[in-house]
Amino acid sequence: MPEITPDTGAVTPPAPAGDPNPAPNGPPAAPPAAEQQLADATTRAEQAAAERDELRAALDAVTKALNPNGGEAEQDPTKLAAAVAERDRLLADHAAELRSARVELAVARAAADAGARGDRLLNSRSFLASVANLDPADVTFETKLGAAITAALTAEPDVYRATPAGPPRGGAEFHGAPTGERRATSLHDAVAARLGG
Numbered sequence: 758m759p760e761i762t763p764d765t766g767a768v769t770p771p772a773p774a775g776d777p778n779p780a781p782n783g784p785p786a787a788p789p790a791a792e793q794q795l796a797d798a799t800t801r802a803e804q805a806a807a808e809r810d811e812l813r814a815a816l817d818a819v820t821k822a823l824n825p826n827g828g829e830a831e832q833d834p835t836k837l838a839a840a841v842a843e844r845d846r847l848l849a850d851h852a853a854e855l856r857s858a859r860v861e862l863a864v865a866r867a868a869a870d871a872g873a874r875g876d877r878l879l880n881s882r883s884f885l886a887s888v889a890n891l892d893p894a895d896v897t898f899e900t901k902l903g904a905a906i907t908a909a910l911t912a913e914p915d916v917y918r919a920t921p922a923g924p925p926r927g928g929a930e931f932h933g934a935p936t937g938e939r940r941a942t943s944l945h946d947a948v949a950a951r952l953g954g
Contacts, residue, residue: 824837856893859893860888861879863902864878864879864888864902864906865879867899867903867906868919869919871903871910872910872919873906873909873910873918874917874918877917878917883909884905884909887905888901888902891905
């Protein structure tokens with residue numbers, strides 16, 4: 758209610774009931790679009806956290822499968838990656854050794870059929886280089902191997918050709934004295950045989 762001053766008779770307006778600039782009790786109201794963006798960002802963050810947890814669980818399961826008895830130190834992803842790389846290298850080495858053994862066995866068999874010496878072929882660097890890229894699992898392997906053996910025999914027949922066991926025998930074989938009844942060749946032998954018998 759306005760107050761009247763007795764001296765002047767002027768009317769003064771009433772004082773405001775509260776502080777003209779009150780301190781806000783909470784954050785100012787955000788526009789509805791900003792609230793929606795905040796809600797969307799919160800939802801995306803929650804989804805990303807859930808996906809991260811799922812990926813961590815999957816990685817832990819793979820780690821446990823690769824190294825079920827390993828300690829925490831052995832479950833370090835970099836150490837696991839190094840271990841997997843080492844296993845892959847060993848598998849590749851074993852596969853190469855197996856392929857080489859299969860090629861050598863095939864050379865030994867095919868060389869005998871072609872009249873070549875397999876041991877000499879396998880000791881020849883030039884021959885091994887010619888069959889180095891052959892794959893025993895390939896359907897054309899035997900054909901290509903036969904061609905390589907034939908080429909080696911053609912190039913150096915004296916080195917790779919199998920030699921016969923020895924020269925053919927001639928004449929009669931001698932197996933000792935005859936085992937049947939022996940005839941005397943002189944009178945003396947006849948008398949001695951008669952008196953001795």
